[in-house]
Amino acid sequence: MDFSYSQEQVMLFDSVTRYLEKNYDFDSRKALVASDEPWSANVWAQFAELGLLALPFSEEHGGLGGSISDLVSFSRSFGKHLVIEPFAFAIMLSGAALAASANPRAAEWIEKLASGEAVAAFAYEEGNGTASPELIAMTAQENDAGFVLTGEKRIVIAGGDADVLVVAAKMCATGKVALFFVERSTEGLSTSPFTTIDGRSAANIRFDNVRVGSDAMLLDDASDALDRIIAQALIVLSAEALGAMHALLDITSEYAMTRKQFGQPIAMFQAIAHRLADMKIAYAKALSTLTYTTALANSGAVTARDIHVLKGQLGKLGREIGESAIQVHGGLGLTDELNVGHYHKRLLAYDAMFGDHDYHLRKLGQR
Amino acid sequence: MNVEFSPELEAFRREVAEFFATAPTPAIREAGRKTTSVFAPFDQCMAWHQILYEKGWAAPHWPKEYGGTGWSVEQRFIFAEEYRKADLPPLLPQSLGMVGPLLIDLGTEEQKAKYLPPILKGQDFWAQGYSEPGSGSDLASLSCRAEADGDDYIINGSKIWTTYAHHANRMFMLVRTSTEGKKQAGITFLLLDRMDYPGMEVRPIYGLDGFPEQCEVFFDNVRVPQSGRVGEENQGWSVAKHLLKHERGGGNAASPTLMRYLERARAAACETSSPFGGMLADDPVFQRDFGELEADVTSLSHLEKLAISGHEIARDPAFPSMNKTINSELVQRASVMMSKVSGVGGLARQLEALRVGSNVEPQGSEFDLITMPLYLNSRATTIYAGSNEVQRDLIARSLAAGA
Ligand SMILES: Cc1cc2nc3c(=O)[nH]c(=O)nc-3n(C[C@H](O)[C@H](O)[C@H](O)COP(=O)(O)OP(=O)(O)OC[C@H]3O[C@@H](n4cnc5c(N)ncnc54)[C@H](O)[C@@H]3O)c2cc1C
Numbered sequence: 001m002d003f004s005y006s007q008e009q010v011m012l013f014d015s016v017t018r019y020l021e022k023n024y025d026f027d028s029r030k031a032l033v034a035s036d037e038p039w040s041a042n043v044w045a046q047f048a049e050l051g052l053l054a055l056p057f058s059e060e061h062g063g064l065g066g067s068i069s070d071l072v073s074f075s076r077s078f079g080k081h082l083v084i085e086p087f088a089f090a091i092m093l094s095g096a097a098l099a100a101s102a103n104p105r106a107a108e109w110i111e112k113l114a115s116g117e118a119v120a121a122f123a124y125e126e127g128n129g130t131a132s133p134e135l136i137a138m139t140a141q142e143n144d145a146g147f148v149l150t151g152e153k154r155i156v157i158a159g160g161d162a163d164v165l166v167v168a169a170k171m172c173a174t175g176k177v178a179l180f181f182v183e184r185s186t187e188g189l190s191t192s193p194f195t196t197i198d199g200r201s202a203a204n205i206r207f208d209n210v211r212v213g214s215d216a217m218l219l220d221d222a223s224d225a226l227d228r229i230i231a232q233a234l235i236v237l238s239a240e241a242l243g244a245m246h247a248l249l250d251i252t253s254e255y256a257m258t259r260k261q262f263g264q265p266i267a268m269f270q271a272i273a274h275r276l277a278d279m280k281i282a283y284a285k286a287l288s289t290l291t292y293t294t295a296l297a298n299s300g301a302v303t304a305r306d307i308h309v310l311k312g313q314l315g316k317l318g319r320e321i322g323e324s325a326i327q328v329h330g331g332l333g334l335t336d337e338l339n340v341g342h343y344h345k346r347l348l349a350y351d352a353m354f355g356d357h358d359y360h361l362r363k364l365g366q367r
Numbered sequence: 368m369n370v371e372f373s374p375e376l377e378a379f380r381r382e383v384a385e386f387f388a389t390a391p392t393p394a395i396r397e398a399g400r401k402t403t404s405v406f407a408p409f410d411q412c413m414a415w416h417q418i419l420y421e422k423g424w425a426a427p428h429w430p431k432e433y434g435g436t437g438w439s440v441e442q443r444f445i446f447a448e449e450y451r452k453a454d455l456p457p458l459l460p461q462s463l464g465m466v467g468p469l470l471i472d473l474g475t476e477e478q479k480a481k482y483l484p485p486i487l488k489g490q491d492f493w494a495q496g497y498s499e500p501g502s503g504s505d506l507a508s509l510s511c512r513a514e515a516d517g518d519d520y521i522i523n524g525s526k527i528w529t530t531y532a533h534h535a536n537r538m539f540m541l542v543r544t545s546t547e548g549k550k551q552a553g554i555t556f557l558l559l560d561r562m563d564y565p566g567m568e569v570r571p572i573y574g575l576d577g578f579p580e581q582c583e584v585f586f587d588n589v590r591v592p593q594s595g596r597v598g599e600e601n602q603g604w605s606v607a608k609h610l611l612k613h614e615r616g617g618g619n620a621a622s623p624t625l626m627r628y629l630e631r632a633r634a635a636a637c638e639t640s641s642p643f644g645g646m647l648a649d650d651p652v653f654q655r656d657f658g659e660l661e662a663d664v665t666s667l668s669h670l671e672k673l674a675i676s677g678h679e680i681a682r683d684p685a686f687p688s689m690n691k692t693i694n695s696e697l698v699q700r701a702s703v704m705m706s707k708v709s710g711v712g713g714l715a716r717q718l719e720a721l722r723v724g725s726n727v728e729p730q731g732s733e734f735d736l737i738t739m740p741l742y743l744n745s746r747a748t749t750i751y752a753g754s755n756e757v758q759r760d761l762i763a764r765s766l767a768a769g770a
Binding site: 125127128129130131132135154155192194195196197198202204260261262263269271272323326327330331333334335336337341344345348349352353355356358359362 | 501504508527528574575577639652710711712713714715730731739743744746747754759760
């Protein structure tokens, strides 16, 4: 067993981290979130430059054939910098769904995604915390020319700005969940865009009898593929969450050592000392689970159970760490100006998406 | 022992409910439904305060001679319950709940005559200037200085976390008037007539929910009259401790608000599907979690009813700390429950739709609109009015003292 990162992975982490430290400090990020831009086109171009956007795709798709541990290595830094660019959604989810299809048009899109020329959004969530493909209610009715899509997708990250949507819908004929791609210009889409609490650009999208051609289908029975794709993306999103937890642990312990009340650092009060200790313990659990799960996924051995453990634990531990970080900061922790609340909001959003920790822990208990 | 309300009280309940059903304007109702903090949206809240004043109901907990209602404790509890059921904006606590009762107890006749009527009428709003950047939990270490100069004090320093100071026209504050002896012995309690004295500046602070609620207040050689002092110079600590009784005990029951949160969460859960099939409200795990929370809220309501009936539990020196700890943690748990019911529905940042009078449609339901701001804002309940760490120390100390 060896859970360390390879030399290449350390280099990848270093170059991403160096870039973000220079170009993505908290104040520039804040200005970016407040601007009209959904994310930074420059940063996205730089991600393409660094090879990140091509990394997960196979060589036959023109990608770099990176492993999941390659992706985890630098995604922690995304979490630390609260990156709002939709890497996990555009590349890990939408890109992977396109890559799972034999449709030749999918390959064209992948090429554009990998070069940063186009962005894709994953239209999957239906607003109830759509934790599993079984829960998809949106329908696809087949006709002579292709398919008619009806329903609503919510919290589609990058959904207001993407060039193409990857859409999960239930086939009326078979009852199976299928995947389609829908170009932005298609008629019948009504998009209502907004920013999420953690600064990402998102949209709710209604599909009113949206007609697509028969060549828009990616997979006619996508359940297994979706489980696999979401599992891989959840590992990357968990790495982002772990990066946020690490930042909170550092920031909070440092604050508690320097903030003085009653003539001593608040870290000296047992109530605070024990809270910090619990935060550290929570972080150790989260780190171990993510690292081990990544290694399992790297060897192709990750199971649904492992993903339930990962998402359940990191969702729960992340909230614990975030809430403690705020409490230890006192009034300061409640301000928008400080980064602490922003890390916490990222962790809240992470927990809510693709089934919250209650869901995953219960699935675990059901087995 | 007897828990029933008399037919007269039930008639009183109907009278209150009837008034709440007819008196508030649509904007006031909207403000009530969109209240995601202890502090309701300011303008509608003050408008509602004035309507209650006209009815004679603005200050049920004040003595009758100062404009209180003269109600029994049961009547006050019924009033609070109906208030929450109607989702009306809670009146702001600083004036009616803190400085008003303090002046009634300790103010000079002049101070009472000048300040109490506009508080009661909802014309004045007072900010509470205690905390400083360096002095939070350890309030006695405060350093904002006031130096006597003729009939005035000259103030230098700053205050922070001053809730709604950007809306206030008056402020009560603690200042350091001496650095000799124990740090508690050099503090003075001051009333400021205005918030726009030369040299005074108020800067709002934005909270996690994206709204300005607290403020920083800066003093640069601000000259205020000494007649605003409550109590003697350097005796402000005991004045503040007296006020604290009103702040923590407050006579304001928290359980009706909590019950209302639970009702709203349950109603939303009846319309939300569970990932395990059926509706969330029918899910056994939801029911278990909800039941546990509801039982705790009910116990708090029992405790509050015992306290208002004069039960000895309320005379325990640790009671205010226990009450604060229980209700602040329940507010947080209830807000977690609400945001769990919303799930991803709470992830949209919707500042515009939350504004009272906004014509921006919310993403999702009105319930989804409020759950995340409520959750984020309620992270403060275990910090203000004495953090829960400090309250637990006080509770433990009362045990050690044999109480
Ligand atoms: C929403 C909100 C509204 C407020 N409104 C007002 C207002 O209107 N006017 C006003 O004057 N102030 C107001 N406050 C300020 C509030 O009273 C302070 O935030 C509070 O006293 C805590 O001080 P602090 O924020 O400096 O935290 P600190 O005192 O620095 O505490 C930081 C952490 O250390 C812990 N800690 C500190 N001392 C001890 C100890 N001895 N033992 C164990 N743990 C300890 C605390 O529990 C906390 O977790 C408000 C605060 C908030 C959040």
